[in-house]
Amino acid sequence: EDQVTQSPEALRLQEGESSSLNCSYTVSGLRGLFWYRQDPGKGPEFLFTLYSAGEEKEKERLKATLTKKESFLHITAPKPEDSATYLCAVRKGDKLIFGTGTRLQVFP
Amino acid sequence: DAGVIQSPRHEVTEMGQEVTLRCKPISGHDYLFWYRQTMMRGLELLIYFNNNVPIDDSGMPEDRFSAKMPNASFSTLKIQPSEPRDSAVYFCASSLAGTSVGNTIYFGEGSWLTVV
Numbered sequence: 001e002d003q004v005t006q007s008p009e010a011l012r013l014q015e016g017e018s019s020s021l022n023c024s025y026t027v028s029g030l031r032g033l034f035w036y037r038q039d040p041g042k043g044p045e046f047l048f049t050l051y052s053a054g055e056e057k058e059k060e061r062l063k064a065t066l067t068k069k070e071s072f073l074h075i076t077a078p079k080p081e082d083s084a085t086y087l088c089a090v091r092k093g094d095k096l097i098f099g100t101g102t103r104l105q106v107f108p
Numbered sequence: 109d110a111g112v113i114q115s116p117r118h119e120v121t122e123m124g125q126e127v128t129l130r131c132k133p134i135s136g137h138d139y140l141f142w143y144r145q146t147m148m149r150g151l152e153l154l155i156y157f158n159n160n161v162p163i164d165d166s167g168m169p170e171d172r173f174s175a176k177m178p179n180a181s182f183s184t185l186k187i188q189p190s191e192p193r194d195s196a197v198y199f200c201a202s203s204l205a206g207t208s209v210g211n212t213i214y215f216g217e218g219s220w221l222t223v224v
Binding site: 034036041042043044045046049087089093094095096097098099100101 | 152156215216
């Protein structure tokens with residue numbers, strides 16, 4: 001069965017304390033892994049798409065990496081404004097299958 | 109671009125009432141998706157359309173749920189009759205050419221439904 005698992009469920013960081021979020025998946029024939037950011041009361045906002053193992057993408061303090069079984073979202077020197085829920089999803093045909101997310105809180 | 113527009117943003121209704129959620133996708137997008145988000149199950153795909161035609165409705169929980177897309181700029185998700193377990197945030201999303209390489213799905217702000 002296709003499955004996307006994110007860990008940890010919640011993460012509390014001090015401002016400047018770097019860390020990583022994990023997304024593991026069991027999907028036959030991966031055709032894209034997506035990362036989204038979701039703020040409270042808002043819809044998910046697209047961050048990255050990764051297509052093949054070894055691929056990396058960066059945006060400000062965020063870097064996403066992909067292996068054959070998992071993806072990591074690395075957050076370097078986070079700021080309070082990085083606080084949000086981070087969702088990963090894998091492509092299955094024309095649709096995305098989402099994990100349940102990691103709720104990140106960054107304290108000053 | 110205005111993005112995906114959903115209405116209402118918040119809806120509180122009594123059990124047994126009909127609920128209609130509305131969505132206007134991004135102009136020019138040919139795929140439209142309806143997702144439901146709950147704390148327990150996260151984001152689940154309910155149904156999606158391509159060029160106004162329903163392609164996969166396997167995520168629709170039961171016959172009480174129905175969705176239509178009468179034209180390229182409007183879709184509805186209807187729940188009749190509504191039940192308390194339908195309480196969730198319902199997201200509409202759209203994309204150009206599904207999730208093909210180089211494309212992505214853009215989400216609206218969601219419709220927060222509470223059934224009491």
